Amino acid sequence: MSEYQYYQWQTIDRLLTPEEQAQVKRLSSHIEVSPSSAWVEYHYGDFKHDPNQVLARFFDAFMYFANWGSQRLAFRFPKDLLDARALQPYLLKYGASLEAVSGYDVLDLSFLDEDGEYWEEIEGNLSVMAQLRQDILDGDYRLLYLAWLRTADATKIKEESPEPPVPAGLKELTPALAEFCRFFGVDEHLIQAAEEASPALRPPAGLPLAEAIGRLTPAERDSFLLRLAQGEVHVALALNRRLQQLSGATAQTPAPSQRTWGQLRQRATALREEAKQKAREEAERKRVADLEALALRAEQAWRDAEALIEQKQMRAYDEAVALLRQLHELAVYQGKVPEFVTRLAILRQRYVKRPSLMDRLQKAHLD
DSSP: OOOOEEEEEEOSSSOOOHHHHHHHHTTOTTOEEOSSEEEEEESSSOOOSOHHHHHHHHOSEEEEEETTTEEEEEEEEETTSSOHHHHGGGOOTTTEEEEEETTEEEEEEEEOOTTOOOOOOOOOOHHHHTHHHHHHHTTOOHHHHHHHHHHHHHHTOOTTOBOOOBOTTTTSOOHHHHHHHHHHTOOHHHHHHHHTTOOOOOOOOSSOHHHHHHTSOHHHHHHHHHHHHTTOTTHHHHHHHHHHHHHTOOOOOOBOOOOBHHHHHHHHHHHHHHHHHHHHHHHHHHHHHHHHHHHTTHHHHHHHHHHHHHTOOHHHHHHHHHHHHHHHHHHHHHTOHHHHHHHHHHHHHHTTTOHHHHHHHHHHTOO
């Protein structure tokens, strides 16, 4: 299998100027560029520049995947908009990092299979996951927690390692978070174990928006309007944060956890076994229901098998043997195997000169 790599960048806060588009275009002879995005794929070779440098210089979001099982998602944030201390508990080596790049903060989430054991192509949807950047700016750390889960599971951290603060809303993942979990392959049972300590999301309490705006001083209102007219990026975020302060509204703070990684993993294992048991029970219920339905038309099924054999076609033989397998399973279920064997022997004798059919019946082990 040949190698495959895909790189994509996307703007969120603004569009690229024609000059910036030209600069991005010069980064690779294969790259496709628009005012809001750029992408390049390689079947051989590699991108010759640091993707995070490209992100910090031109874009707001970056995604990468390769068919040997590596995925990466990164976001650019203007300096001083993130609470680095609040993010720190979620950052694990070989999984999530927060670094200063060219005057910006870059949050980089990655699972890099350097050994290349998986060789599968898992495509991501950056346009859907781009919303996660704003969620983090709004103090929603569910993405960071899920990235911690994925990294802890992949890197096998120490059992006694503490779980980071559990954010609210893990039971109600947004489409963007669901896409992240699919793209990075976050274990569903780990999520189920984690959500047991995750409260429901609630809207922040505080004054109505109009009343909070009324509490702005004239100087503050003029300043925000001027910044807006000048096209300052993130002025809306700064305004909303100020309004939250004036209204007394507070974001839903992630709850401190008493669990360790080992306890979380053990709970996920138990949930996985419960799910397997339920699946086995459901499969057995379906099998019994199918057999009960077949019992009502067993005689017709025998006639259908003979009609297929009479067609003297290889495909019809396969269908006939498949039907006989079902009838054999029904005989086992009903405790009528001797009757089935007798009837099958009669059918064999009738068509003994059909070697292709006889070979199929022998391989089916229906006696």
